[in-house]
Amino acid sequence: MDCRLIAELARRRDLLMEPAAADAVAALDDEEARNLLDDAITKALEENAFVVTEELVKQLIDERSMELKSSQPVAVKVEGYEPPAKSLNTRLKFHEDHDVSDNSRCTGSLQDFISFFRNRFDRQKRLLRNLHTNLSVLGVREAKRLAERERARIIGMVAEKRETKNGHVLVDLEDESGVVPCLFSKKNEGMLALAARVMLDEVVAFDGLRWKDLFIVEGVEWPEIPLREPKKVDAGNGTMGFISDLHVGSKYFLGEEFARFLKFLNGEGDSAQAEAAGNIKYLLVAGDLVDGIGVYPNQEEQLITKDIYEQYEALTDLLTQVPEWIELVVAPGNHDAVRTAEPQPRLPTEFVGELEKRRNIHLVGNPAYVEVAGLNVLMYHGTSADTWISSLQFLRNGYHNPEIVAEEMLRRRHLLPLYGEKPIVPEKKDYMVIDGVPDIFHFGHVHKNGYKNYRGTTIINSGTWQSTTDFQIRIGHEPSPCEFPLYDPETATLKVFNFK
Incomplete structure (x- = not known):
């Protein structure tokens, strides 16, 4: 709603x-804004007030958040359920050398930046040298020494x-x-x-x-990855x-739908659902587990709880x-309580200590490489998708078809070549380089499910468990909440x- 209309x-x-009260109401989606405004006006009239104050509006928002928090449903485990996966x-197998969690050595010095770009260049140059060509493969110095109209292949950074x-x-x-x-x-x-x-900044x-x-x-x-x-x-x-993208703590988190999902995992459902759930051995979670605090302007108006500890609880x-x-293999995203700059370390014990105690829950950084049942899985939250889509015109439909963005990451063997658009930590090793060839590339962030087989790699964007927000409507995003992709590695x- 517009502040003037309010x-x-x-x-x-x-x-x-x-x-300030009008601003707080305007930050809500239209239906909720109208309901809250009606309540605020009624409350002010009951108190014989002549001004609707910011304090009153925020009090009503907090009361609604408490109601939502207390109504979050929980799953009930099915007694006697003995699935094959058990x-x-x-x-x-976790490839810890490709996870920054215990390997961060960045001090922000000039030498860190030099090491970072040299590491990227050397590793990607090796990948490019392995590509077949009948041309001589040269560096810049050698290319300048070519005879007039002599052909060659040159490798460098843009x-x-x-x-x-x-x-x-x-x-x-x-x-x-x-x-x-180069012309x-x-x-x-x-x-x-x-x-x-x-x-x-890419190596080509x-x-x-x-x-x-x-x-x-x-x-x-x-x-490029091999075919x-x-x-x-x-x-x-x-x-x-x-x-991915649960956004627990947001009033838009789809708690009832997620409870149905948990019941499904625990064996509740028809025979076909129980059979499918009974074979699930692994669940990979690609970040934005909670909605966080202060991630974007006026976010507090859209939270059930403004306490980050309560969100992780x-x-x-x-x-x-x-x-x-x-x-469960669990990685962070840009809304989680780790540094926003990538690569991100695993979630800190301070927030997820109880999860760490569970033998079946494994916390990893972002990105992370995990071998699951003999398949190499690359997990990445996908924050860089924003930069890919805004930087390359042919990816303008990337929010609707996120698999085309992942395809470019695999083609270039890098999760985010462009430096400066999104915060990147200049570690001595560039953790965003895709050295290995993943069998599965799992990411999220854009809240839109997408799937594709690209040169033998299965691309999976697992969507979201958050309903559509006003912000997404304004910028034309069309999320696909509560769609759960299940992969059979045998077939x-x-x-x-x-x-949903």
């Missing part, structure tokens, strides 16, 4: 409205990209030895389309030829489910209702259950 509705009842051996006054695109490619200007000619529409896909290979002081680009290669068939494992490993109550035979197939 003030006008109060005036019609012969009441004034404090500007007797299966656990097959989990330092700058700009359009020339004549309509060409010029990209400065650099390595430790120097910088070479994408406007005479070739295909090359201009490729130039539009090039991102700053350009095929082309030397012409005067320029390198004329005729092709672009990214590190292969989806990996399958032997029977008897169970299935694995994927969730509520989360603990929910996750500890997952049956003990299901192994390499997905089935999606809807708990």
Whole structure:
């Protein structure tokens, strides 16, 4: 609701409205704003007041939050439920060298930044050198020594990209030895389309030829994952489910639907549901477990509780209702109580001490690499999706089809090449490089389910358990809440259950 309309509705009842009170009401979604405004006006009239104050509005918001908090449903375990997954051996392996949790050494020095970019460049250069080509593969210094019109492949990091006054695109490619200007000619529409896909700070290979002081680009290669068939494992490993973006503590958290999900995991449902649930051995959670505090402006108006400890207590109550035979792998997101800059360490004991005591709950950083039942799984919350979508025009539908964003991450073997758009910690190792080839890439953040097989890697965005917010409506997001993807590693197939 507009603040002027709020003030006008109060005036019609012969009441004034404090500007701060109007702002607090306007921060709510329209239906809730109208209901709260009616309550505030009624309360003010009962008290013979002539002003609706900010204090009164916030008191009513807090009362509504307490009602919501006390009404959060819980699951009830089904007695005598003995699923097949309960007797299966656990097959989990954590690649701690790819998890920043116990490896953070950043001090913010200049040397940290140098080490960070050198590490990225060296690792991605090796990946690019492994790609097949009949051309000589050169660095910048060697490329400058090419004979006129001699062809080669050069590898470097994109330092700058700009359009020339004549309509060409010029990209400065650099390595430790120097910088070479690379021209994408406007005479070739295909090359201009490729130039539009090039991102700053990424490591790429350009095929082309030397012409005067320029390198004329005729092709672009990214590190790319190899093409292969989806990996399958032997029977008897169970299935694995994927969730993310619970946002516990938000008034938009879909508690009743999540309770239905927990009941499903505990064996409540028809025979087909009980059979599916009984084979679940692993549940991977990709961040934004709680809504957090102060993540965005006026967030406190949309919270059930403004206490971060209470949010994690509520989360603990929910996750500890997952049956003990299901192994949970839990990573943080940008709403969680860890540093917002990536890579993020695992959730601190201060907030999740009770979860750490559970033998079936495993806390990891973001990103994390986990071997699950013989499959290599890359877990990443997905915060960088915002940057990919805003930076590359051809990904403009990425919020509706998040799998196309993940495809680009895999093509470039990097979760976020562009430095400066999202906070990145310059560790001595770039944890955002995708060294290995994941069998499954699981992410969230955009609140929209998406699935794709890309060159043998199964991409899964597991959506959200939060209803649509006013902010999402304003920017055109269309979340798909409460859709639960379940993956069978024996057949390499997905089935999606809807708990909405």
